Each structure stands twice: as structure tokens, then as C-alpha cells.
Amino acid sequence: xxxxxxxxxxxxxxxxxxxxxxxxxxxxxxxxxxxxxxxxxxxxxxxxxxxxxxxxxxxxxxxxxxxxxxxxxxxxxxxxxxxxxxxxxxxxxxxxxxxxxxxxxxxxxxxxxxxxxxxxxxxxxxxxxxxxxxxxxxxxxxxxxxxxxxxxxxxxxxxxxxxxxxxxxxxxxxxxxxxxxxxxxxxxxxxxxxxxxxxxxxxxxxxxxxxxxxxxxxxxxxxxxxxxxxxxxxxxxxxxxxxxxxxxxxxxxxxxxxxxxxxxxxxxxxxxxxxxxxxxxxxxxxxxxxxxxxxxxxxxxxxxxxxxxxxxxxxxxxxxxxxxxxxxxxxxxxxxxxxxxxxxxxxxxxxxxxxxxxxxxxxxxxxxxxxxxxxxxxxxxxxxxxxxxxxxxxxxxxxxxxxxxxxxxxxxxxxxxxxxxxxxxxxxxxxxxxxxxxxxxxxxxxxxx
Numbered sequence: 286x287x288x289x290x291x292x293x294x295x296x297x298x299x300x301x302x303x304x305x306x307x308x309x310x311x312x313x314x315x316x317x318x319x320x321x322x323x324x325x326x327x328x329x330x331x332x333x334x335x336x337x338x339x340x341x342x343x344x345x346x347x348x349x350x351x352x353x354x355x356x357x358x359x360x361x362x363x364x365x366x367x368x369x370x371x372x373x374x375x376x377x378x379x380x381x382x383x384x385x386x387x388x389x390x391x392x393x394x395x396x397x398x399x400x401x402x403x404x405x406x407x408x409x410x411x412x413x414x415x416x417x418x419x420x421x422x423x424x425x426x427x428x429x430x431x432x433x434x435x436x437x438x439x440x441x442x443x444x445x446x447x448x449x450x451x452x453x454x455x456x457x458x459x460x461x462x463x464x465x466x467x468x469x470x471x472x473x474x475x476x477x478x479x480x481x482x483x484x485x486x487x488x489x490x491x492x493x494x495x496x497x498x499x500x501x502x503x504x505x506x507x508x509x510x511x512x513x514x515x516x517x518x519x520x521x522x523x524x525x526x527x528x529x530x531x532x533x534x535x536x537x538x539x540x541x542x543x544x545x546x547x548x549x550x551x552x553x554x555x556x557x558x559x560x561x562x563x564x565x566x567x568x569x570x571x572x573x574x575x576x577x578x579x580x581x582x583x584x585x586x587x588x589x590x591x592x593x594x595x596x597x598x599x600x601x602x603x604x605x606x607x608x609x610x611x612x613x614x615x616x617x618x619x620x621x622x623x624x625x626x627x628x629x630x631x632x633x634x635x636x637x638x639x640x641x642x643x644x645x646x647x648x649x650x651x652x653x654x655x656x657x658x659x660x661x662x663x664x665x666x667x668x669x670x671x672x673x674x675x676x677x678x679x680x681x682x683x684x685x686x687x688x689x690x691x692x693x694x695x696x697x698x699x700x701x702x703x704x705x706x707x708x709x710x711x712x713x714x715x716x717x718x719x720x721x722x723x724x725x726x727x728x729x730x731x732x733x734x
Contacts, residue, residue: 288580288609289326291616292356293318299350304343312339313347319369320376321579324359326351329372336365356618357581392450392460395577396443402573404566407437410557414441414530418448421456421496421528425555427519430532432559433687435597438532441559442498445530449496456495463504466491467511474510488514492521496528502551503533503688506541506700516547523550534700535687541699561596564588570598571605575619580609586624593628595683604628640683640731642694648731649676652723661696675724677706683731 286294293316301309312335320327330336339347340363351358364372398418403411410430417428430438446458473484491497497518505512522529533540536558537551562570568587575582582605590604611627612619650657653672660673673695680691681703692698713720 286613286616287318287321288578288612288618289318289321291612292321292326292351292358292581292618293328294616295356295618296347296351296354299354300347303350304346308343311335312343316363317369319364319372321358321581322362323576324357324581326358326361327364327372328361329364329366329369331365331367333365336363339363354618355583355620357583392443392446392458394447396440397447398444400573400577401437401440401444402562402566402570404562404569406560406562406566407441410441410559413555413557414445415448417528417530418445419452421449421453422526426523426526427529427531427551427554429537429551429554429556430530430559431534431536431556431687433561433597434534434681435599436559436561437598438559439500440598442500442530442532446496446498457493458496458498459491459494460498460500461491462500463502463515466499466515467504467508470511470514488518491518494522494527496530497522498530500532501534502531503535503540503700505543505547509544512544512547516544516550519547519550529554535689539687539689541689562598564591567591567594567601571601574602574605575609578605578609580612580619582608582619583621585621586619589621589624590628642680642684642686642691645679645683645731646676646694648727649679652727652730661694663696671720674706674710675720675727677703678710678724679728679731681707683728 297314300313304313312330315330315335316339317329318326319329328339330339344361344363348358348361351361366372366375398411398415401407401411413425413428414430417425430441432438443460446460449456449458469487473487502515505515519529531551536556537543537548540548543551568584568591571587571590572582572584575587586608590601590608594601594604608619608624608627611623615623617623646657646660649672650660653668655669655672659666659669660676662669677691677695677698680686680694681688684691688700688703692700692703695703710720710724714724715721
């Protein structure tokens with residue numbers, strides 16, 4: 286059941302008691318809720334005379350009742366038409382929305398500058414990305430975006446792509462990940478096609494573009510052949526004044542074993558760091574995402590979630606999805622009691638204390654009865670591998686620090702080792718009750734006051 290259906294279902298009995306039986310039966314009962322735009326509820330009626338009567342005589346009473354019930358709705362729109370499909374076809378004109386549709390593209394159209402919430406932690410990044418999107422190749426080339434996982438790097442990169450698609454449709458934009466670039470290159474080499482037509486097609490794919498956007502370039506670490514190919518691609522584009530946008534978990538100087546030629550080129554444009562959002566920005570992000578999902582998120586609920594969340598956007602969205610699920614399951618509009626019930630296993634009512642790498646390491650060591658020296662060593666004993674991987678996983682989950690820093694804290698491990706550990710535990714949690722329980726227990730110990 287959609288959120289607007291939940292709201293209308295709650296309102297109907299109250300409206301029946303406050304409006305005359307004739308008006309309720311004739312006009313109100315037959316209305317169909319079909320959308321929620323911000324805090325405006327859209328109701329469908331098929332008869333023009335009904336629409337006119339409701340707008341003139343009943344709209345104020347309906348809105349007042351919806352406000353009285355704390356549904357979050359502040360206005361209604363009566364749409365006269367034959368079906369919801371007809372409404373959707375005319376929605377842009379009705380609300381003046383400017384939707385972006387991109388065909389045959391891996392870029393998600395929902396990632397736009399309008400849907401990116403700007404706060405103190407990302408204002409500089411937003412301004413730099415907007416400048417690049419409005420004049421690709423003219424300045425800030427390359428634009429190098431860096432910061433911890435889950436803070437919006439992919440969103441802002443795809444927003445650049447979407448903006449260029451919309452305002453400069455003739456420009457060819459390619460968004461990809463470094464991992465995909467590497468995989469395609471290795472496939473060509475393994476099959477002996479690196480210097481065949483297939484190899485040429487691979488090079489042309491990345492070089493015959495106006496804007497190249499590559500995510501997670503830290504994966505270039507230790508890959509000499511991939512670095513050489515990427516260096517040539519970078520030079521080809523840069524020499525033709527084509528825009529290059531890159532992202533990583535850390536700044537170029539922190540990427541392990543990166544060719545100095547690439548490092549200097551990455552640092553030759555503009556570096557923009559994205560930081561963890563403050564509470565106010567978290568609230569804005571939550572309400573923006575709720576609106577996109579057609580749910581109303583009251584301010585007190587958003588504040589509760591923001592104060593009890595981890596410092597990344599991904600965890601905020603996970604919390605919001607859980608609250609929305611509870612709202613749908615119980616057929617109740619979102620409220621603070623409902624949110625507290627939905628999140629009771631993952632948050633406390635107070636802001637969590639600051640978490641340090643040492644606290645995570647010490648807690649894991651205590652739980653498994655091993656020493657810190659063994660945990661951070663290069664030993665591959667079976668009894669050390671899982672605790673070490675859990676430690677890496679929890680650091681990425683509970684702390685907003687670069688992967689390279691996590692590697693340093695765990696005895697000088699490299700990027701790929703930390704990424705492998707994180708992904709390994711995330712996968713094991715799905716299939717191993719023992720691992721899931723251990724991770725949950727350790728996390729609770731870390732977060733305990």
C-alpha cells in the first residue's frame with residue numbers, strides 16, 4: 286500500500302463523521318488517492334462537476350482534517366480525469382516538474398543536482414561539480430572527488446552526467462567504474478585481443494567521449510598494466526580538452542603504488558573532498574529522500590534518525606527504508622513512536638559516542654580473546670583471519686575514515702585487502718548465523734555507553 290493510500294484510509298472515517306452523509310457519499314467516498322507530491326495529496330475524481338464542487342465547497346474541510354490527524358499533508362489537489370495513468374501523463378504540467386529521462390544509459394536519472402542536499406560538509410564539492418557540469422573541459426580538469434564511502438560521491442558524479450545529458454545532449458558522456466575498466470582490459474589481454482579490433486574498440490569506448498567519469502580509481506593500486514592504459518586514456522582526453530571526473534576513497538597521494546605520472550595528473554586539476562554530513566544536513570537528506578519516495582517525514586522523526594545514525598548517507602537511507610516499511614506494514618503515517626519502534630534494534634535515543642579505531646580493535650580482540658599484536662600482524666592463522674576481517678568491516682560501517690587509514694590501523698594492510706575483508710563479512714552475515722551474531726554482539730559492545 287502506497288503512503289498516500291495509508292493517509293487517505295486514515296482520513297476517511299474522520300471525514301465521514303465531520304461531513305454530511307450526502308456530501309461524503311457523493312463526493313468524498315468516491316475520491317481515489319493517486320499521488321503525494323511533497324506534502325500535497327493528489328485525489329482523483331472522474332466527473333468535472335464533482336471536481337468543481339469539491340474545490341469550491343469541501344477542499345478546506347478536507348485539508349483541515351488531514352492536518353488535524355497529523356498526517357503531514359498541508360494541501361490537496363483534485364485531479365479530474367479518467368485514470369491515474371492520465372494524471373501521470375499530465376503531472377509535469379500540473380506541478381511544473383522537470384523530469385530527466387535518459388535512454389540507453391547506465392546513469393541513474395534520479396541522481397541530479399536538485400536531489401543532492403547541500404550542507405556545510407559538501408558545499409565546496411557541489412559548487413565545483415556544478416561548474417564542471419555547466420562548462421565541461423573549460424576549468425577544473427580533472428575534477429578529483431574524494432571521501433569515505435557512502436557520503437554521496439557517486440550521486441554528485443552522476444548528477445554531472447545527468448546535467449550534461451540534459452543541457453548539452455550532443456555531448457557524449459561515459460560514466461563507469463575503475464573496476465569495470467580494469468575487468469574489460471584484463472579480458473582483452475587474457476583472450477589475446479588487446480591489439481585486435483576488440484582492443485581498439487575498448488580504447489575507443491573510453492577515448493571517443495566528451496566527458497569521462499570514473500568512480501573508485503583507488504582500484505588502480507598495484508595494477509601496472511591498467512595504470513599504463515588509464516594513463517594513455519587520460520592523456521588522449523586531456524589533450525583534446527575533454528572533461529575528466531574521478532573519485533576515490535582518499536586523495537591521490539594516499540593511493541598505494543600509484544604511478545607518479547598518474548598522481549601528478551590527478552592532482553593537476555581541482556581536488557574536492559566530501560565530508561560526513563552534520564545533523565542539519567542529515568535531516569534535510571532524510572526529508573528529501575522521503576519526499577522522493579512519496580512519504581512525509583515529520584521533523585521530529587528526521588531529527589531522531591539524524592542524531593542516532595552513522596555519518597554516511599547510505600546508513601540514513603537504510604534507516605529511512607526501515608521506517609517506511611513499518612509505516613506500510615502497519616498502514617500508519619510516519620510518526621516518532623512508529624520510527625522508534627522500527628529502529629529500536631539499531632539506534633539509541635542519545636547520540637552515540639565517538640568511535641575510534643582503537644576502540645573497534647580492542648573490542649574485537651577482547652571478544653575473540655586475542656592480542657592486538659596478533660590481530661594487526663601478517664599471520665594467516667584461521668583464528669585470526671575472521672576477527673581481522675570483522676574488524677575491517679566494522680571500521681567501514683561505524684567510522685567515516687578512508688580505507689587507506691583503516692589499512693594503516695590494521696598493520697599496514699592495502700586497499701584491496703580491506704575491501705575484500707569488508708565484502709567477505711558482508712556476504713557471510715547473510716548466510717552464517719554465527720558470523721551475523723558475532724558481528725552484532727561486537728557492534729553492540731562498541732556502541733554501548
